[in-house]
Amino acid sequence: MQALFLLTLLASLVLAHGNSLRGVNPDLASHYSGHGGTFTCISGIPKTIPFARVNDDYCDCPDGSDEPGTSACHNGRFYCRNLGHEPRLLASAFVDDGVCDCCDGADETKGKCQNTCLQAAAVRKEALRGKIQLHEHMLKTKNDYVERARAFKEELQLKAPTIEEDIARQQAEVQNLNAEVTRLEEEEAARQAEIAAANQAAEEARRAEEAQQTAVQAEESGSGQGEDAESANTVDSHAEEVRGESQGEREETPEERGRRIASQWTNDPEAAAVEGQTEEHLNADDSGGDDDDGDEEGHYDGTMDDDTEGHFDYPDAGAEHTEYHAEGHHRQQRPDPSSPLGLARTAAFTAARQLQQLQKDRENIGTFLNRPIDFGPDDIFLALANKCFSSYQTRWTYEVCMFDKAVQKEGHSNSVTVGRWYGFSEDYKVMYFSGGDECWNVGPRSMTVYLSCGLDERLSDGEEPSTCAYSAKMTTPAVCTQAELEELQQQMVNLEAFENEVRAQIMKDEL
Template sequence: MHFQILFLTVLWCGFVDSRKIRGISSSYKRFYRERKSFLCIDGSKIIPFEQVNDDYCDCQDGSDEPGTSACPRGRFYCTNLGFRPHYIPSSRVNDGICDCCDASDEYNSHAHCQNTCWNLGQRERAYVEGQMRTLDEGLRLKQQLIEEGILLWREKQAQLRELQQAAEDLQIKLEEHRRRKHEADRLREQTLKALDAGDSGFRSQNSTVSSIFQLLDRNKDGSITVDEVQARVALVHDEERILSEDEAVALLGGYHQMDLTEFRHTLWDILTRGDSIKIKHSDGAPGRLLVEDSPLKAADRGDAASLFPLHTTSILSCSSCCKETGPAVEMETTNLKKAEEAYETVNMEMSDLQKKLATDYGTDWEFLFLNSQCYKLKVYEYTYTLCPFNQVTQKNTAGTEVSLGKWGMWAGTPKNQYSQMVYENGEPCWQGGSRSTTVRLTCGTETALRSVKEPSKCQYIMDFQTPVACQPVLKQRGIHSEL
């Protein structure tokens, strides 16, 4: 009989104790040691200990009812052995819905809850282990990308130095081409002035050719015949002899007559040389030469130079010079243009490279490999493209592309400023303001655009996964101590 009473007493005490500490974490058990009175945790009130977990709220902070739903501000602690412990609002205690995986929140309800903590814990541990493996692999890849970034940085620095040297060399060549172009222009200008000055002499020469032709053309029919040549032309060393028909035909270029154009290019050239034939006196008498007309004086003396005044000779010389200086000017103009284009191209490349090198690619240039790369993701009818350090765009199925922002800055936390990118000043939104995109970087073993959301109008959020976002400090978090 005494044994039965003792057993019931122990059982009741255990029931009372378990009832009173239900819904309490191990760190709070010290406040619930059974004694005569209970002090509300906020210190606002002292109540008899029997009123703890009696399903009536006495403390304003709800600390006297941790295991019931009596207090609106109360919290119930799910121990969840084998999984993650957590708090739930006390209003969910015994509401017929299993909130704790160990079923401790439904200790006095009709719900038949099973303890699923062990299975959930296994999945959680597998997930965490997977994350740790991903982190390890990501950190390994990140180190490779850091090494590649450093090499790429050095290559770009060397490329910049080469471009700067090329720009200096091209500057020297450009100045030389400018000097040559200026000299060619100056020479051409002098030639043109000389041509302008000798234009009247050139017209005089044409007049002399025409006058001699008319002198030989006795019947004024616009052509010179064999008879007319025999009548007006004599040999320099045998003035009295009349030319034979064959000799006259030879002077006419093998023909029996010629017009002014043919005369200019045949018989005129022979007359101006004055070394074999000359013009006779107007009446054709042997031994008498024409002396009154100045062009004939020159022809009579056989003095070709006097038939061509000095300025006429200069004209011929300048004409030849002009033919030479024209292509020279064109060549120097072409060379100068090519040199200017090459110099401009090098300067543009140098400016672009300097701009790239001025960008913040991380403490170890780990993000440098993202430059000049683009990543796409299709979400419903839109295709989003992220080009790091450049821009973000959106294209619909019709092919219309809209800018969602241009590279602005890093905007991560003080502990990790490289965890977030901001792209600003995209195309205007129809409601006003410009589109902008925030890119959140997450750790992963590959670099890819994972998701795109538009939480507010024309404000976009992208999740971008890459190994260079992996941080060693993440490994220190570990798995919850109660798993």
């Protein structure tokens, strides 16, 4: 026991002596014990010098180990203790160069540098606090994944016994609602046809009334002219008599009547003739003229007398949504969402969505309840089922779908399956995809995905390290651990516990 005590005391004295030398790395302190009054160079050619020549500002050892606290050796290393912060090794060229490189100022003469290690430690402490908060958040997300997986499985288990009956019933509901929509659409189409016919009749009546009013106004204007107009009337009457004699008792057409009135205004008897026709042509034409608002076939051309497009309002048009189409002047009304047709369409759409969800539930029951798949501890990875994650590289895009497959894509059309779901490693830090598409002269493709703790699911570093064997990295809260958080928390405890000791030591060193 006494011998053990003496050995411990000797080791303490050696370490204390080594630490008393400026710039000595604690890991190498045993070499600077001064035992026997000599120092042996640590590496390279063995060389022993008097211990008094250590840190004498002259380089004796080829490895520079005899000058840990000066800048004499070009390859020397100065140890910054940086009490309260992170220690560091400094190239000896920076020792006593007038710049404070160590936060405790040990690389310069005493009193030249202010100790800033506590300030540096405060920055580190704040960064550590951020890491702890982030890890706590990730663990909370992980717990949410577990809860979501549990609820997902329970929901599927409740739906499984009646899923087929539910789907059949919903299919019948969709068919009935679609039939109702069809019936209401036919009724709506018939109503629109009636409205269109009524509008057309109203428009024809309006045009006829306008034509009649125009003719009456023209007659009234013609009867009030002076002597020149009377003379023109005489000439016109004579022409009419001549035409009457040649044509018999033929009734004047509206076009002829309009041109006759025009001749009264212009004092031009020729104006009464139809353009492009001689009087003989008029006399020979026993048929009546077309309505001047029509085209060659007597159809309305969609323009008013002032060359503007015709636009007609349906009854109660303000309460309905309509669309106007110039071609054929067809108006297709959109049913009000609150109308019977609008409500029927909404109900049919909702029922179809519900049917899709039931069919998806049936697929999930077959995949996640009836197949022997390992979803990790507490089924945590089940929360990521039916989700895919992508890694975009320079040329290729890698897509990984949990419990399904992994794909390599080039552009939007060229893709290849590089593996189908195989399972996890024992520690759930690796996902394996195997049995992908065949690779020439190699066999089926495969992919390995390495998981690490992260804030969310993020796939990265997709590559092909060997022919048709692919790999990628993926972060997820699902693999974060309580042990990692406890390690960070312990670092914070140690740092805070050390602060008071550091402050006391700094005050002592500055005296």
